[in-house]
Amino acid sequence: MRHRDDVLAGDGMLPVLPALRDLLPGGGLQRGSVVTSGDFGLLSMVLVAGAVANGAWCAVVGVPAVGMRAAAEAGVDPDRVLLVAEPGPRWPQVVAALLDGFDVVLLRPPDQPSAQLRRKLEAAARRYGSVLVVAGDWPGAHSRLLVAYAEWTGIGAGHGRLRARRAQVVATGRGAGEQARSAWLWLPGTDGAVTAAVGGLAASAADGHGPDLARLASSG
């Protein structure tokens, strides 16, 4: 049997997809850290995709509506995912138990956790060397990622279909002196995979019906 230390030995860093490397300090998910992804969406699953592809196990807690097929297209192997859709009122204990065993726990907290509870779970992540990815708000997170801009391409007024989404992902760190980083991604691309999007804003102008750019008012 594989022990997880064999799976992902190294410098205490879980790998992420190449497109996300520049967004995270150290180019990966630091074991024992907490990372937020804004409200649950593809970005939340994409954050864990690189680690799962390298043999990490991931538990998804509190997200009954997780689109596993989209996650699989982005590189999350469903065979290495456990779902706890309804963790119930004792969800902190559930998360703590999962942090001991799983390399990554993706959590959408059912309610706003108190500062004391947050510290407990942060300590559990540190103790077991796991990463807690939070879809939602988590004061004290080591990194916060969020989708700042998003535009769908390939769809017009009554024709075409959703083909790809160009998104600007902004990452901020905890340190006061830390610079915000940002990257343009295909989130997802035409085949569901997530890659860096290079090129100007005119990507959707081809059909002349590009949707309005929307600034997502999301705090995280």
Add this chain to the structure above:
Amino acid sequence: MRVLVLRCPDLLADEEPGEGSAQAFEPVVALVEGFCPHVEVLRPGVCAIPARGPARYFGGEAELASRLSAAVSRAGHGCQVGVADGLFAAGLAARAGPGGLMVPPGKAPEFLARFPVGVLGMPELCELLPRLGIETLGQLAGLPPAEAVSRFGPPGELARRLARGLDPRPLIPRPPRADLSAALEFDPTPAQSEPVLFAAKALADQMHDRLAAGGLGCVRVRVEVRYSDGTQVSRLWRHDGLLSALAVAERVRWQLDGRSASRPGAPVPLGDDREPGGITLLRLVPDQLVRATGRQLALWGDAVVSDRVARAAIRVQAMLGHERVTRPVPAGGRRPVEQVLLVPFGDAGVPQRPADRPWPGQIPVPSPATVYPAPRSASVTDSVGAVVSVGGRAGLSAAPAQLSVEGDRPRLVTAWAGPWPVTERWWDPPQACRQARFQLVTDDGHAWLAALQDGHWQIEARYD
């Protein structure tokens, strides 16, 4: 020898023993055992009993068959019963006609004569015989025995015996189940959980010894705990012959720990006299006995699950219940919600509709990242506020202009595609589904998978 074969068409599994169907068939076998203790399970969904004794007791074969099918139907399963001389003929009789067939004694060769040789289930022979002009069992039975053996070898002789209504072997009933469970009553009830766990380890040793003595293993173990207030909590744990006595005791501990977590309603304060102090009985029951072959099952699809991962998952199952910790298994379907099957951790799950089929009309890649387990009601209106409708020929009443999800503030639709009509399973009314699908992009940057079904708009998924 008169044989009765009982067949539950809804529980049939392929030759490959599937765990799920075996499990579902078990209650039926238990029912049949109520009629006759010597039951041979031929495969999940099909079992056989010697008919003579029970038929005499219940007043005839027809009476026995009708009582059996009534009992199985009451349990909610379809049922066919066939009675004939020999297992082979009885098996075919069960499949003949909607409720099965009685073949009178001595009439098996005539009954069999009209079947094609394909029913023998011997692929090589079944291919060869028709080429030689032998297409029915009647023709095969008519061959001179010496010719059959010299031309086709031992399989030919076996086939000829079957075709003549002779049985190649007698029934091998499974032995009446000995009680392999291990139980201990506590009097007085222990104040702490340690004595219970200590007892659990001893009981597990006892149960393992009994299983080993019979050359058996169990797929799962049921832990039953009875409390002094009369409540009983029982839970199944995956075993697969892999758990040590200590590991079983650990599961008992998780179950006791989990009790306080899983109780609905009023939270039980720690130190409550009912937990775990009020335990009066602990029983370990091996569930789903199998021959001990030393096989190991991967708990987690094909991936080898590490001990730590499995332990964490099982701990959470102890807190929340077996079904609430699941792993996603890709499945087939046209709607996003059908494309993933959630299988409780530790169970083997095989999707009824495989994912590796074309599924024309499924939503194209990229897939939505949020798939609502139940569709959310919505309203899609055109520029003058009228609900957008789709005609019989997929004509649209007007372009969608606004989307409101579950009464939320309306969002402006900035781009849309559709309608994509889907008509599914029209031959099966409970599962039939007829809808027109749309992709909508709204001014807040979200994209939605909407569907118009029976005049109602619903949101099935969100792209975000």
